[in-house]
Amino acid sequence: MARRIATVALVVLVGGCHDPGAVPAEGSSGVGSTGTTAASSDSTSAGSSSGTVATEGPDPDSSGSGTTGEPGWEWALPEGFPEPYVPPDNPMSAAKVELGRHLFYDTRMSGSGTYACATCHLQELAFTDGRVTAVGETGQIHRRNSMSLANVAYNASLTWAHPFLTELERQALVPMFGDNPIELGLDSEAELVANLAVEPLYADLFAAAFPDEAEPLTAPNVVYALSAFQRTLISGRSAFDRWFYDGDDDAVDEAAKRGYQLFNSHPAECFHCHVNFNFTDTAYYEGASSWDVRFHNTGLYNVDGEGAYPAIDTGLVEITMEPGDMGHFRVPTLRNIAVTAPYMHDGSIATLGEVLDHYAAGGRTIADGPNAGIGSESPLRSSFVPGFELDAQDRADLLAFLASLTDDAFLTDPALADPWQ
Numbered sequence: 001m002a003r004r005i006a007t008v009a010l011v012v013l014v015g016g017c018h019d020p021g022a023v024p025a026e027g028s029s030g031v032g033s034t035g036t037t038a039a040s041s042d043s044t045s046a047g048s049s050s051g052t053v054a055t056e057g058p059d060p061d062s063s064g065s066g067t068t069g070e071p072g073w074e075w076a077l078p079e080g081f082p083e084p085y086v087p088p089d090n091p092m093s094a095a096k097v098e099l100g101r102h103l104f105y106d107t108r109m110s111g112s113g114t115y116a117c118a119t120c121h122l123q124e125l126a127f128t129d130g131r132v133t134a135v136g137e138t139g140q141i142h143r144r145n146s147m148s149l150a151n152v153a154y155n156a157s158l159t160w161a162h163p164f165l166t167e168l169e170r171q172a173l174v175p176m177f178g179d180n181p182i183e184l185g186l187d188s189e190a191e192l193v194a195n196l197a198v199e200p201l202y203a204d205l206f207a208a209a210f211p212d213e214a215e216p217l218t219a220p221n222v223v224y225a226l227s228a229f230q231r232t233l234i235s236g237r238s239a240f241d242r243w244f245y246d247g248d249d250d251a252v253d254e255a256a257k258r259g260y261q262l263f264n265s266h267p268a269e270c271f272h273c274h275v276n277f278n279f280t281d282t283a284y285y286e287g288a289s290s291w292d293v294r295f296h297n298t299g300l301y302n303v304d305g306e307g308a309y310p311a312i313d314t315g316l317v318e319i320t321m322e323p324g325d326m327g328h329f330r331v332p333t334l335r336n337i338a339v340t341a342p343y344m345h346d347g348s349i350a351t352l353g354e355v356l357d358h359y360a361a362g363g364r365t366i367a368d369g370p371n372a373g374i375g376s377e378s379p380l381r382s383s384f385v386p387g388f389e390l391d392a393q394d395r396a397d398l399l400a401f402l403a404s405l406t407d408d409a410f411l412t413d414p415a416l417a418d419p420w421q
């Protein structure tokens with residue numbers, strides 16, 4: 001597939017009927033107007049250390065509304081949310097989503113029969129696992145923190161730092177068949193099909209999901225169904241949404257409203273990166289003007305004085321081999337953030353209060369041990385992490401805003417829950 005050069009133009013979707021007047025478009029900050037970067041992030045470009053990486057997105061001209069589902073498929077989208085992009089070879093259908101839900105929660109999806117996607121992605125934790133870093137079915141420790149799957153349909157690149165992993169259909173293969181680390185521990189497609197074939201329910205579920213196929217229980221169809229289910233993991237019904245999009249002034253308290261102002265202010269600068277309806281600058285959907293993927297270094301580590309991250313995980317540079325991409329990671333959504341501790345790609349921050357300390361300091365200082373270093377002195381740290389005064393009131397307000405992003409309806413929605421119970 002031809003690699004498209006990403007152009008920088010973020011559509012700002014916020015500003016619904018209740019706009020507290022504080023969500024600047026990213027273009028106004030300088031990030032969105034830096035033009036086109038063909039290869040990798042540029043840590044030294046003026047005003048920003050964000051990287052825009054050319055990626056293999058779809059041709060925007062080929063997508064349009066009405067192409068994302070089988071006849072009869074209806075998205076039930078919250079106010080302010082655009083229609084998710086769906087690859088043309090995997091249109092949405094209710095039967096496919098229902099099959100995918102069964103697979104997501106099925107321990108037959110693992111080599112040992114003990115593990116499922118849901119083992120590391122628990123609904124009540126917004127599809128994270130509460131661990132510092134994940135543990136696979138053989139007990140092997142993953143180097144990274146399990147990611148929330150809330151609104152994963154909108155992520156223009158998947159996982160913490162991979163510009164070319166852009167479709168759920170390809171990502172699912174990593175936990176299924178990957179061996180570094182082992183997650184679900186499946187050896188082959190044949191093993192997967194044999195595991196699933198013993199469950200009588202699947203005959204009907206696969207037939208309904210793939211009605212044109214004589215033998216629909218195949219590994220590619222497993223991946224299609226899992227992906228369709230994951231695209232329905234949409235979270236936009238938090239107290240914040242009821243206030244911001246629905247105009248219910250009482251949905252959040254004054255502290256949360258002040259916190260949101262602060263979030264969108266200088267020099268806190270949160271909004272540069274945690275932007276738009278999903279609080280991330282790496283989003284794609286029907287009608288988006290470009291498929292941008294961005295990565296940033298927030299000064300979490302500086303082990304050598306030159307900005308190095310611990311060797312176990314150096315982020316984007318592992319893929320691009322560009323030295324300036326050291327420590328660059330994708331911006332995660334902040335939706336449901338109060339229930340997804342611990343934080344960051346390596347789970348190295350335990351609480352939201354400590355996350356705020358990290359940003360207020362303009363990067364984390366680690367006093368001793370192998371990862372000792374002063375993050376705020378990292379030459380690779382984004383200029384949007386300048387450090388700022390954070391008094392007790394500000395801290396309480398920011399925490400109240402972040403807590404207002406918890407979407408209880410999403411965390412308890414029976415349609416997203418384990419169907420085997």
Ligand code: HEC
Nearest residue numbers: 116117120134135136144145146147158159160172175183
């Ligand atoms: C052993 C625990 C574990 C299992 C099992 C697991 N995951 Fe994950 N998942 C993770 C971790 C850790 C990450 C972050 C990976 C990275 O950044 O390299 C992740 C990331 C993801 C992402 C990327 C989310 C984003 O916002 O970019 C998706 C999608 C995902 N997993 C789906 C699945 C599916 C589907 C399954 C089952 C087929 C599954 N996972 C099984 C731990 C797990």
Ligand code: HEC
Nearest residue numbers: 268269270273296329330331332343344345355359382384
């Ligand atoms: C320069 C872009 C940028 C700015 C500015 C920024 N963030 Fe982040 N944020 C990120 C990135 C990238 C990560 C992931 C970093 C990592 O894992 O190493 C992150 C992670 C987080 C996390 C943890 C998410 C998770 O799922 O673990 C929280 C919470 C957070 N940011 C809140 C904030 C707040 C509050 C502000 C403003 C004070 C802010 N961020 C400013 C880019 C940014």
